[in-house]
Amino acid sequence: MNENSTSINMMLDFLGGKTNIRQIADLDACLQFTVKDEQKVELDKLQLIRGINDAKSDLKTIQIKLDNKDEFFKELIETLKFSEDGHPKKQGVIEAVTNFIGDVIMPVLPLITFCGILKGLLVMALAMHIINPHGGLYITLYAIGDSVFYFLPVFLGYTTAKRMGVTPFVGALVGTILIYPTITDKHLNFFGIVSQSKYTSSFLPVILIVFLMAPLYIWLQHKLPQVLKGFGPGLITLSIAMPIGLVIVGPASNLLADALGFAIRWFYDLNPIIAGIVIGATWIYITLYGLFGIVISVVVINIFNGTGDLTLAVSIFVTLACAGSALGVGLKTKAQQKRDVAYPAAVSAIFGVIQPAIYGLFIEDKKLMRLNVLIGAVVGGLAGLLGIRKYAMGSGIFGLPTMLNQVHPNILQVFGLGIVSFALGFVVTLVLFRDNEKKNNEV
Numbered sequence: 001m002n003e004n005s006t007s008i009n010m011m012l013d014f015l016g017g018k019t020n021i022r023q024i025a026d027l028d029a030c031l032q033f034t035v036k037d038e039q040k041v042e043l044d045k046l047q048l049i050r051g052i053n054d055a056k057s058d059l060k061t062i063q064i065k066l067d068n069k070d071e072f073f074k075e076l077i078e079t080l081k082f083s084e085d086g087h088p089k090k091q092g093v094i095e096a097v098t099n100f101i102g103d104v105i106m107p108v109l110p111l112i113t114f115c116g117i118l119k120g121l122l123v124m125a126l127a128m129h130i131i132n133p134h135g136g137l138y139i140t141l142y143a144i145g146d147s148v149f150y151f152l153p154v155f156l157g158y159t160t161a162k163r164m165g166v167t168p169f170v171g172a173l174v175g176t177i178l179i180y181p182t183i184t185d186k187h188l189n190f191f192g193i194v195s196q197s198k199y200t201s202s203f204l205p206v207i208l209i210v211f212l213m214a215p216l217y218i219w220l221q222h223k224l225p226q227v228l229k230g231f232g233p234g235l236i237t238l239s240i241a242m243p244i245g246l247v248i249v250g251p252a253s254n255l256l257a258d259a260l261g262f263a264i265r266w267f268y269d270l271n272p273i274i275a276g277i278v279i280g281a282t283w284i285y286i287t288l289y290g291l292f293g294i295v296i297s298v299v300v301i302n303i304f305n306g307t308g309d310l311t312l313a314v315s316i317f318v319t320l321a322c323a324g325s326a327l328g329v330g331l332k333t334k335a336q337q338k339r340d341v342a343y344p345a346a347v348s349a350i351f352g353v354i355q356p357a358i359y360g361l362f363i364e365d366k367k368l369m370r371l372n373v374l375i376g377a378v379v380g381g382l383a384g385l386l387g388i389r390k391y392a393m394g395s396g397i398f399g400l401p402t403m404l405n406q407v408h409p410n411i412l413q414v415f416g417l418g419i420v421s422f423a424l425g426f427v428v429t430l431v432l433f434r435d436n437e438k439k440n441n442e443v
Contacts, residue, residue: 007051008075014049015062016040018079018103019165024086026073030054033062037222040165103163104207105300108155109393111148112303116392119145120401127409149392152304153178153199153206160207164214170234171210177242178206178250190247197251203304204253205245212249213241261301268310272384279314280380281373284322288358308389308405316352316390316399317379317421323349323396324425325372326357332433352395371428379421386413 012018015033020040025032035041038060046055046064051072054065066072076082081099083089122141125131131138148155153175161171177183178199185198199205220233268275286295295311302309323346330342338361345356362369388410392402403414 005075005079007049008072008079010049011046011052011064011076012079014042014045017162017165019163021080023088024073024076024080024082026069026086027063030063030065031069031073031076033064035060035062037165038062100163101207104156104159105203105296107159108148108152111155113393113395113398115145115148116402117394117398119392119406120394120404123404123406123409124401124411127411149201149304149306151175151179152201152203156203157206157210160210161214164211164218166210166214166217167234170217170238171206173234173238174210174213174242174245175206177238178202178209183246188246190243193247195247195251197246197254199250199254201304201306202254202257203301204257205250208249208253209241209245213237213245216240257301257305260298261305261307264299264302264309264311265307268384272310272387273381274384275310276314276380276382276384277377278380279311280318280383281377283315283318283376283380284354284358284362284369284373287354288363303390303392306391308391308403310384310389312393312399313388313390313403314376314380314383316394316396316403317383317417318376319349319352319354319396319399320418320421321375321379321425322354322357322372323347324422324427325368325375325429326361326425328426328429329361329368329433332430333435335435338435350396352397352399368429368433371432372425375421375425375428379417379424382417382420386410386417388414388417 012021015021016035016037017040020035020037022034022036025034038057041057041062043055043057043062046052046062051067052064053067054063056063073086077084077086081089118141122131122138122145125138126133154172155175157171157173157175157178158168159171161174162168164171184200186196188195197205217233217237220236221229224232285291299309299311303312326342326346326349330339330346333339333342341356341360345354345360348354348356362372388403389405390399390403391405394400394402397418400414400418404411
Protein backbone atom coordinates (compact mmCIF):
# COMPACT_ATOMS: atom_id res chain seq x y z
CA MET A 1 0.00 0.00 0.00
CA ASN A 2 1.51 3.37 -1.03
CA GLU A 3 1.60 6.49 1.16
CA ASN A 4 -1.38 8.09 -0.62
CA SER A 5 -3.52 4.99 0.02
CA THR A 6 -2.59 4.98 3.71
CA SER A 7 -3.38 8.70 4.03
CA ILE A 8 -6.68 8.25 2.16
CA ASN A 9 -7.81 5.43 4.46
CA MET A 10 -7.00 7.54 7.52
CA MET A 11 -8.70 10.56 5.96
CA LEU A 12 -11.90 8.61 5.28
CA ASP A 13 -11.92 7.26 8.84
CA PHE A 14 -11.55 10.76 10.31
CA LEU A 15 -14.26 12.08 7.96
CA GLY A 16 -16.66 9.62 9.56
CA GLY A 17 -16.23 6.71 7.19
CA LYS A 18 -17.10 6.16 3.54
CA THR A 19 -20.83 6.25 4.18
CA ASN A 20 -20.59 9.74 5.72
CA ILE A 21 -19.42 11.38 2.48
CA ARG A 22 -22.06 12.75 0.09
CA GLN A 23 -19.76 14.24 -2.54
CA ILE A 24 -16.28 15.62 -3.21
CA ALA A 25 -15.55 18.85 -5.07
CA ASP A 26 -12.13 19.40 -6.66
CA LEU A 27 -11.56 23.11 -6.07
CA ASP A 28 -8.55 25.14 -7.13
CA ALA A 29 -6.96 25.32 -3.68
CA CYS A 30 -8.40 22.30 -1.91
CA LEU A 31 -10.75 19.31 -1.92
CA GLN A 32 -14.16 20.04 -0.45
CA PHE A 33 -16.08 17.18 1.17
CA THR A 34 -19.80 17.37 1.81
CA VAL A 35 -20.64 15.08 4.72
CA LYS A 36 -23.90 13.72 6.13
CA ASP A 37 -23.01 14.16 9.81
CA GLU A 38 -20.41 16.77 10.70
CA GLN A 39 -20.24 15.45 14.29
CA LYS A 40 -18.46 12.32 13.04
CA VAL A 41 -15.63 14.39 11.53
CA GLU A 42 -12.42 14.56 13.61
CA LEU A 43 -10.92 17.76 12.26
CA ASP A 44 -7.92 17.85 14.61
CA LYS A 45 -6.83 14.37 13.55
CA LEU A 46 -7.24 15.19 9.85
CA GLN A 47 -4.62 17.90 10.17
CA LEU A 48 -2.06 15.36 11.46
CA ILE A 49 -2.21 13.14 8.35
CA ARG A 50 0.83 13.20 6.08
CA GLY A 51 0.11 15.17 2.91
CA ILE A 52 -2.60 17.34 4.46
CA ASN A 53 -1.60 20.98 4.96
CA ASP A 54 -4.83 22.31 6.43
CA ALA A 55 -8.39 21.22 7.21
CA LYS A 56 -11.33 23.53 7.92
CA SER A 57 -15.02 22.95 8.60
CA ASP A 58 -17.99 25.04 7.48
CA LEU A 59 -21.28 23.43 8.51
CA LYS A 60 -21.43 20.15 6.55
CA THR A 61 -18.52 20.90 4.23
CA ILE A 62 -14.89 20.15 5.02
CA GLN A 63 -12.13 21.86 3.03
CA ILE A 64 -8.81 20.03 2.97
CA LYS A 65 -5.60 21.41 1.45
CA LEU A 66 -3.25 18.68 0.27
CA ASP A 67 0.02 18.07 -1.46
CA ASN A 68 -0.59 16.31 -4.81
CA LYS A 69 -4.27 17.26 -4.69
CA ASP A 70 -5.07 15.85 -8.13
CA GLU A 71 -3.55 12.45 -7.31
CA PHE A 72 -5.48 12.31 -4.05
CA PHE A 73 -8.72 13.16 -5.83
CA LYS A 74 -8.27 10.39 -8.41
CA GLU A 75 -7.53 7.79 -5.72
CA LEU A 76 -10.38 9.03 -3.53
CA ILE A 77 -13.08 8.70 -6.22
CA GLU A 78 -11.71 5.26 -7.10
CA THR A 79 -11.77 4.14 -3.45
CA LEU A 80 -15.26 5.55 -2.87
CA LYS A 81 -16.53 4.37 -6.29
CA PHE A 82 -17.56 7.93 -7.10
CA SER A 83 -17.84 9.34 -10.62
CA GLU A 84 -15.28 11.82 -11.95
CA ASP A 85 -17.47 14.76 -10.91
CA GLY A 86 -17.18 13.65 -7.27
CA HIS A 87 -20.70 12.24 -6.89
CA PRO A 88 -21.62 8.65 -6.00
CA LYS A 89 -22.14 6.48 -9.07
CA LYS A 90 -25.63 5.20 -9.68
CA GLN A 91 -25.56 1.46 -9.08
CA GLY A 92 -27.86 -1.36 -10.10
CA VAL A 93 -29.22 -3.68 -7.43
CA ILE A 94 -26.74 -6.48 -8.22
CA GLU A 95 -23.77 -4.11 -8.25
CA ALA A 96 -24.88 -2.44 -5.00
CA VAL A 97 -25.32 -5.79 -3.22
CA THR A 98 -22.00 -7.07 -4.56
CA ASN A 99 -20.14 -3.93 -3.48
CA PHE A 100 -21.75 -4.07 -0.04
CA ILE A 101 -20.80 -7.72 0.49
CA GLY A 102 -17.32 -6.97 -0.81
CA ASP A 103 -16.90 -4.08 1.65
CA VAL A 104 -18.01 -6.35 4.48
CA ILE A 105 -16.11 -9.54 3.61
CA MET A 106 -12.92 -8.24 1.98
CA PRO A 107 -11.37 -6.80 5.19
CA VAL A 108 -11.72 -10.25 6.80
CA LEU A 109 -10.35 -12.22 3.83
CA PRO A 110 -6.65 -11.89 4.83
CA LEU A 111 -7.48 -13.54 8.17
CA ILE A 112 -9.53 -16.25 6.48
CA THR A 113 -6.72 -16.82 3.98
CA PHE A 114 -3.82 -17.38 6.36
CA CYS A 115 -5.97 -19.34 8.81
CA GLY A 116 -7.19 -21.54 5.96
CA ILE A 117 -3.65 -22.14 4.73
CA LEU A 118 -2.59 -23.08 8.26
CA LYS A 119 -5.45 -25.60 8.53
CA GLY A 120 -4.39 -27.11 5.21
CA LEU A 121 -0.79 -27.42 6.37
CA LEU A 122 -1.96 -29.12 9.56
CA VAL A 123 -3.90 -31.65 7.48
CA MET A 124 -0.68 -32.37 5.59
CA ALA A 125 1.30 -32.67 8.81
CA LEU A 126 -1.21 -35.15 10.26
CA ALA A 127 -1.30 -37.22 7.08
CA MET A 128 2.50 -37.42 7.12
CA HIS A 129 2.54 -38.25 10.88
CA ILE A 130 4.92 -35.41 11.73
CA ILE A 131 2.73 -33.85 14.43
CA ASN A 132 0.91 -35.28 17.44
CA PRO A 133 -2.85 -34.50 17.14
CA HIS A 134 -3.16 -34.56 20.94
CA GLY A 135 -0.14 -32.37 21.62
CA GLY A 136 -0.20 -28.76 22.72
CA LEU A 137 1.44 -27.49 19.51
CA TYR A 138 -1.19 -29.03 17.26
CA ILE A 139 -4.07 -27.88 19.48
CA THR A 140 -2.70 -24.33 19.53
CA LEU A 141 -2.08 -24.17 15.78
CA TYR A 142 -5.49 -25.66 15.06
CA ALA A 143 -7.11 -23.03 17.29
CA ILE A 144 -5.30 -20.31 15.32
CA GLY A 145 -6.50 -21.80 12.05
CA ASP A 146 -10.09 -22.46 13.12
CA SER A 147 -10.92 -19.50 15.35
CA VAL A 148 -11.62 -17.02 12.55
CA PHE A 149 -14.22 -19.40 11.13
CA TYR A 150 -15.83 -20.20 14.48
CA PHE A 151 -16.02 -16.54 15.52
CA LEU A 152 -16.76 -15.25 12.00
CA PRO A 153 -19.95 -13.39 13.09
CA VAL A 154 -17.86 -11.20 15.39
CA PHE A 155 -15.53 -10.08 12.58
CA LEU A 156 -18.35 -9.58 10.08
CA GLY A 157 -20.45 -7.74 12.65
CA TYR A 158 -17.57 -5.29 13.07
CA THR A 159 -17.06 -4.71 9.33
CA THR A 160 -20.79 -4.47 8.61
CA ALA A 161 -21.28 -1.88 11.34
CA LYS A 162 -18.35 0.14 10.03
CA ARG A 163 -19.80 -0.02 6.51
CA MET A 164 -23.20 1.15 7.79
CA GLY A 165 -21.86 4.05 9.86
CA VAL A 166 -22.55 2.35 13.19
CA THR A 167 -19.96 2.11 15.98
CA PRO A 168 -18.00 -0.99 14.85
CA PHE A 169 -17.83 -2.57 18.30
CA VAL A 170 -21.64 -2.57 18.46
CA GLY A 171 -21.62 -4.75 15.34
CA ALA A 172 -18.99 -6.99 16.91
CA LEU A 173 -21.21 -7.26 19.99
CA VAL A 174 -24.07 -8.51 17.79
CA GLY A 175 -21.73 -11.24 16.56
CA THR A 176 -20.76 -12.26 20.09
CA ILE A 177 -24.44 -12.41 21.10
CA LEU A 178 -25.23 -14.73 18.20
CA ILE A 179 -22.49 -17.22 19.16
CA TYR A 180 -23.10 -16.95 22.92
CA PRO A 181 -23.44 -20.51 24.33
CA THR A 182 -27.05 -20.01 25.50
CA ILE A 183 -28.10 -18.53 22.14
CA THR A 184 -26.52 -20.47 19.28
CA ASP A 185 -28.27 -23.73 18.41
CA LYS A 186 -30.48 -23.43 21.51
CA HIS A 187 -34.25 -23.72 21.86
CA LEU A 188 -35.42 -20.12 22.46
CA ASN A 189 -39.06 -19.35 23.34
CA PHE A 190 -40.18 -15.75 22.80
CA PHE A 191 -43.71 -15.60 24.24
CA GLY A 192 -44.70 -18.79 22.46
CA ILE A 193 -42.63 -18.15 19.31
CA VAL A 194 -39.90 -20.79 19.17
CA SER A 195 -36.58 -20.23 17.42
CA GLN A 196 -33.49 -22.39 17.13
CA SER A 197 -30.56 -21.66 14.78
CA LYS A 198 -26.84 -22.26 14.80
CA TYR A 199 -24.77 -19.10 14.37
CA THR A 200 -21.15 -20.17 14.86
CA SER A 201 -19.31 -19.90 11.53
CA SER A 202 -22.38 -18.23 9.96
CA PHE A 203 -22.10 -15.02 7.98
CA LEU A 204 -25.48 -13.89 6.66
CA PRO A 205 -27.43 -13.51 9.97
CA VAL A 206 -25.05 -10.99 11.54
CA ILE A 207 -24.77 -8.98 8.31
CA LEU A 208 -28.55 -8.68 7.96
CA ILE A 209 -29.19 -7.94 11.63
CA VAL A 210 -26.61 -5.13 11.72
CA PHE A 211 -27.81 -3.83 8.35
CA LEU A 212 -31.43 -3.65 9.52
CA MET A 213 -30.70 -2.15 12.94
CA ALA A 214 -28.33 0.54 11.61
CA PRO A 215 -31.00 3.17 10.73
CA LEU A 216 -32.48 3.03 14.25
CA TYR A 217 -29.02 3.25 15.87
CA ILE A 218 -28.04 6.26 13.72
CA TRP A 219 -31.40 7.98 14.34
CA LEU A 220 -31.01 7.56 18.10
CA GLN A 221 -27.48 8.97 17.93
CA HIS A 222 -28.94 12.18 16.53
CA LYS A 223 -32.09 12.40 18.64
CA LEU A 224 -31.03 11.36 22.15
CA PRO A 225 -29.76 13.98 24.59
CA GLN A 226 -25.99 14.30 24.87
CA VAL A 227 -25.98 12.68 28.32
CA LEU A 228 -27.50 9.48 26.83
CA LYS A 229 -25.52 9.27 23.59
CA GLY A 230 -22.71 7.23 25.11
CA PHE A 231 -24.88 4.21 25.90
CA GLY A 232 -28.45 4.93 24.80
CA PRO A 233 -28.28 4.08 21.07
CA GLY A 234 -26.68 0.69 21.69
CA LEU A 235 -28.88 -0.20 24.65
CA ILE A 236 -32.16 0.63 22.92
CA THR A 237 -31.21 -0.69 19.48
CA LEU A 238 -29.91 -4.07 20.67
CA SER A 239 -32.84 -4.54 23.07
CA ILE A 240 -35.18 -4.21 20.08
CA ALA A 241 -33.10 -5.66 17.27
CA MET A 242 -31.75 -8.84 18.86
CA PRO A 243 -35.10 -10.46 19.79
CA ILE A 244 -36.42 -9.65 16.29
CA GLY A 245 -33.16 -10.89 14.79
CA LEU A 246 -33.24 -14.17 16.68
CA VAL A 247 -36.92 -14.83 15.93
CA ILE A 248 -37.07 -13.73 12.28
CA VAL A 249 -33.88 -12.43 10.66
CA GLY A 250 -31.41 -15.04 11.91
CA PRO A 251 -33.42 -18.16 11.04
CA ALA A 252 -34.60 -16.66 7.72
CA SER A 253 -31.07 -15.69 6.65
CA ASN A 254 -29.74 -19.11 7.63
CA LEU A 255 -32.45 -20.71 5.49
CA LEU A 256 -31.55 -18.38 2.61
CA ALA A 257 -27.85 -19.20 2.92
CA ASP A 258 -28.61 -22.93 3.12
CA ALA A 259 -30.87 -22.74 0.06
CA LEU A 260 -28.29 -20.83 -1.96
CA GLY A 261 -25.53 -23.21 -0.88
CA PHE A 262 -27.73 -26.18 -1.75
CA ALA A 263 -28.43 -24.75 -5.22
CA ILE A 264 -24.72 -24.27 -5.89
CA ARG A 265 -23.84 -27.74 -4.65
CA TRP A 266 -26.69 -29.21 -6.74
CA PHE A 267 -25.10 -27.66 -9.83
CA TYR A 268 -21.72 -29.09 -8.85
CA ASP A 269 -23.08 -32.55 -8.03
CA LEU A 270 -25.33 -32.79 -11.10
CA ASN A 271 -22.19 -33.46 -13.14
CA PRO A 272 -18.96 -32.36 -11.42
CA ILE A 273 -16.90 -32.85 -14.56
CA ILE A 274 -19.11 -30.63 -16.73
CA ALA A 275 -19.38 -28.08 -13.89
CA GLY A 276 -15.58 -28.01 -13.63
CA ILE A 277 -15.21 -27.63 -17.40
CA VAL A 278 -17.66 -24.70 -17.49
CA ILE A 279 -16.01 -22.96 -14.54
CA GLY A 280 -12.50 -23.55 -15.89
CA ALA A 281 -13.38 -22.33 -19.39
CA THR A 282 -14.98 -19.13 -18.10
CA TRP A 283 -12.66 -18.19 -15.23
CA ILE A 284 -10.33 -16.07 -17.37
CA TYR A 285 -13.34 -14.12 -18.65
CA ILE A 286 -14.74 -13.78 -15.12
CA THR A 287 -11.42 -12.21 -14.13
CA LEU A 288 -11.16 -10.16 -17.33
CA TYR A 289 -14.55 -8.50 -16.85
CA GLY A 290 -14.12 -7.96 -13.12
CA LEU A 291 -16.90 -10.36 -12.11
CA PHE A 292 -14.84 -12.04 -9.38
CA GLY A 293 -16.57 -10.03 -6.66
CA ILE A 294 -20.02 -11.23 -7.73
CA VAL A 295 -18.86 -14.85 -7.93
CA ILE A 296 -17.08 -14.87 -4.57
CA SER A 297 -20.04 -13.21 -2.82
CA VAL A 298 -22.13 -16.24 -3.83
CA VAL A 299 -19.82 -19.24 -3.64
CA VAL A 300 -18.13 -18.07 -0.41
CA ILE A 301 -21.18 -19.57 1.33
CA ASN A 302 -19.68 -23.00 0.72
CA ILE A 303 -16.43 -21.90 2.36
CA PHE A 304 -18.15 -20.62 5.48
CA ASN A 305 -20.46 -23.60 5.93
CA GLY A 306 -17.57 -26.05 5.62
CA THR A 307 -18.82 -28.02 2.60
CA GLY A 308 -16.08 -26.73 0.31
CA ASP A 309 -16.39 -25.02 -3.07
CA LEU A 310 -15.57 -26.23 -6.58
CA THR A 311 -15.51 -22.83 -8.31
CA LEU A 312 -12.72 -21.43 -6.13
CA ALA A 313 -10.84 -24.74 -6.35
CA VAL A 314 -10.91 -24.63 -10.15
CA SER A 315 -9.77 -20.99 -10.07
CA ILE A 316 -6.52 -22.06 -8.39
CA PHE A 317 -5.71 -24.61 -11.09
CA VAL A 318 -6.59 -22.14 -13.88
CA THR A 319 -4.30 -19.60 -12.22
CA LEU A 320 -1.39 -22.08 -12.12
CA ALA A 321 -2.05 -23.00 -15.77
CA CYS A 322 -1.86 -19.30 -16.67
CA ALA A 323 1.46 -19.09 -14.79
CA GLY A 324 2.83 -21.97 -16.86
CA SER A 325 1.53 -20.41 -20.06
CA ALA A 326 3.12 -17.04 -19.29
CA LEU A 327 6.43 -18.76 -18.58
CA GLY A 328 6.12 -20.60 -21.91
CA VAL A 329 5.58 -17.31 -23.72
CA GLY A 330 8.64 -15.83 -22.04
CA LEU A 331 10.85 -18.71 -23.16
CA LYS A 332 9.39 -18.98 -26.68
CA THR A 333 9.00 -15.38 -27.77
CA LYS A 334 11.72 -13.49 -29.61
CA ALA A 335 10.22 -10.14 -28.71
CA GLN A 336 12.04 -8.56 -25.78
CA GLN A 337 9.04 -6.38 -24.92
CA LYS A 338 6.78 -9.42 -24.64
CA ARG A 339 9.41 -11.31 -22.64
CA ASP A 340 9.58 -8.40 -20.21
CA VAL A 341 5.84 -8.80 -19.66
CA ALA A 342 5.71 -12.61 -19.60
CA TYR A 343 8.18 -13.41 -16.82
CA PRO A 344 6.70 -11.02 -14.21
CA ALA A 345 3.20 -12.19 -15.26
CA ALA A 346 4.23 -15.81 -14.60
CA VAL A 347 5.51 -14.96 -11.12
CA SER A 348 2.37 -12.93 -10.40
CA ALA A 349 0.11 -15.81 -11.50
CA ILE A 350 1.98 -18.32 -9.33
CA PHE A 351 0.94 -16.20 -6.37
CA GLY A 352 -2.66 -15.92 -7.57
CA VAL A 353 -2.88 -12.75 -9.69
CA ILE A 354 -3.52 -13.47 -13.38
CA GLN A 355 -4.50 -10.00 -14.58
CA PRO A 356 -0.96 -9.20 -15.84
CA ALA A 357 -1.01 -12.36 -17.96
CA ILE A 358 -4.51 -11.64 -19.28
CA TYR A 359 -4.01 -7.96 -20.08
CA GLY A 360 -0.36 -8.17 -21.08
CA LEU A 361 -0.37 -11.41 -23.11
CA PHE A 362 -3.72 -13.08 -23.75
CA ILE A 363 -5.87 -10.16 -24.92
CA GLU A 364 -3.57 -9.21 -27.78
CA ASP A 365 -3.18 -12.83 -28.93
CA LYS A 366 -6.55 -14.51 -29.57
CA LYS A 367 -4.94 -17.91 -30.18
CA LEU A 368 -3.13 -17.75 -26.83
CA MET A 369 -6.37 -16.72 -25.14
CA ARG A 370 -8.23 -19.66 -26.69
CA LEU A 371 -5.45 -22.04 -25.64
CA ASN A 372 -5.69 -20.92 -22.03
CA VAL A 373 -9.47 -21.14 -22.07
CA LEU A 374 -9.15 -24.72 -23.35
CA ILE A 375 -6.51 -25.57 -20.73
CA GLY A 376 -8.75 -24.05 -18.06
CA ALA A 377 -11.60 -26.29 -19.19
CA VAL A 378 -9.34 -29.36 -19.01
CA VAL A 379 -7.99 -28.68 -15.51
CA GLY A 380 -11.47 -27.67 -14.33
CA GLY A 381 -12.88 -30.96 -15.58
CA LEU A 382 -10.10 -32.86 -13.82
CA ALA A 383 -10.82 -31.01 -10.56
CA GLY A 384 -14.49 -31.99 -10.86
CA LEU A 385 -13.56 -35.59 -11.67
CA LEU A 386 -11.29 -35.83 -8.62
CA GLY A 387 -13.91 -34.27 -6.34
CA ILE A 388 -11.57 -31.45 -5.23
CA ARG A 389 -13.11 -28.62 -3.23
CA LYS A 390 -11.72 -25.52 -1.58
CA TYR A 391 -12.33 -25.18 2.17
CA ALA A 392 -10.73 -21.81 2.87
CA MET A 393 -9.50 -18.72 1.08
CA GLY A 394 -6.03 -18.60 -0.45
CA SER A 395 -4.69 -17.84 -3.91
CA GLY A 396 -2.05 -19.28 -6.24
CA ILE A 397 0.25 -21.90 -4.79
CA PHE A 398 -0.88 -20.85 -1.31
CA GLY A 399 -4.38 -21.96 -2.26
CA LEU A 400 -3.34 -25.60 -2.64
CA PRO A 401 -3.25 -26.44 1.10
CA THR A 402 -6.74 -24.93 1.48
CA MET A 403 -8.14 -27.74 -0.71
CA LEU A 404 -7.03 -30.57 1.57
CA ASN A 405 -9.94 -32.48 3.07
CA GLN A 406 -9.49 -32.87 6.83
CA VAL A 407 -11.37 -36.17 6.97
CA HIS A 408 -9.79 -37.82 3.92
CA PRO A 409 -6.60 -35.91 3.04
CA ASN A 410 -6.27 -35.76 -0.75
CA ILE A 411 -2.69 -34.50 -0.90
CA LEU A 412 -1.72 -36.41 -4.03
CA GLN A 413 -4.76 -35.30 -6.02
CA VAL A 414 -4.50 -31.61 -5.06
CA PHE A 415 -0.76 -31.11 -5.47
CA GLY A 416 -0.64 -33.48 -8.42
CA LEU A 417 -3.28 -31.50 -10.30
CA GLY A 418 -1.50 -28.28 -9.33
CA ILE A 419 1.69 -29.55 -10.99
CA VAL A 420 -0.26 -30.88 -14.00
CA SER A 421 -2.03 -27.51 -14.43
CA PHE A 422 1.23 -25.57 -14.47
CA ALA A 423 2.92 -28.12 -16.73
CA LEU A 424 -0.02 -28.25 -19.13
CA GLY A 425 -0.05 -24.48 -19.50
CA PHE A 426 3.70 -24.43 -19.99
CA VAL A 427 4.02 -27.32 -22.46
CA VAL A 428 1.01 -26.46 -24.62
CA THR A 429 2.14 -22.83 -24.89
CA LEU A 430 5.74 -23.83 -25.60
CA VAL A 431 4.60 -26.11 -28.43
CA LEU A 432 1.78 -24.10 -30.01
CA PHE A 433 2.59 -20.46 -29.29
CA ARG A 434 3.88 -18.42 -32.23
CA ASP A 435 5.04 -14.84 -32.21
CA ASN A 436 3.11 -12.36 -34.29
CA GLU A 437 5.78 -11.49 -36.84
CA LYS A 438 4.42 -8.05 -37.54
CA LYS A 439 4.53 -7.13 -33.87
CA ASN A 440 8.02 -8.57 -33.49
CA ASN A 441 9.29 -6.39 -36.30
CA GLU A 442 7.83 -3.37 -34.58
CA VAL A 443 9.66 -4.29 -31.40
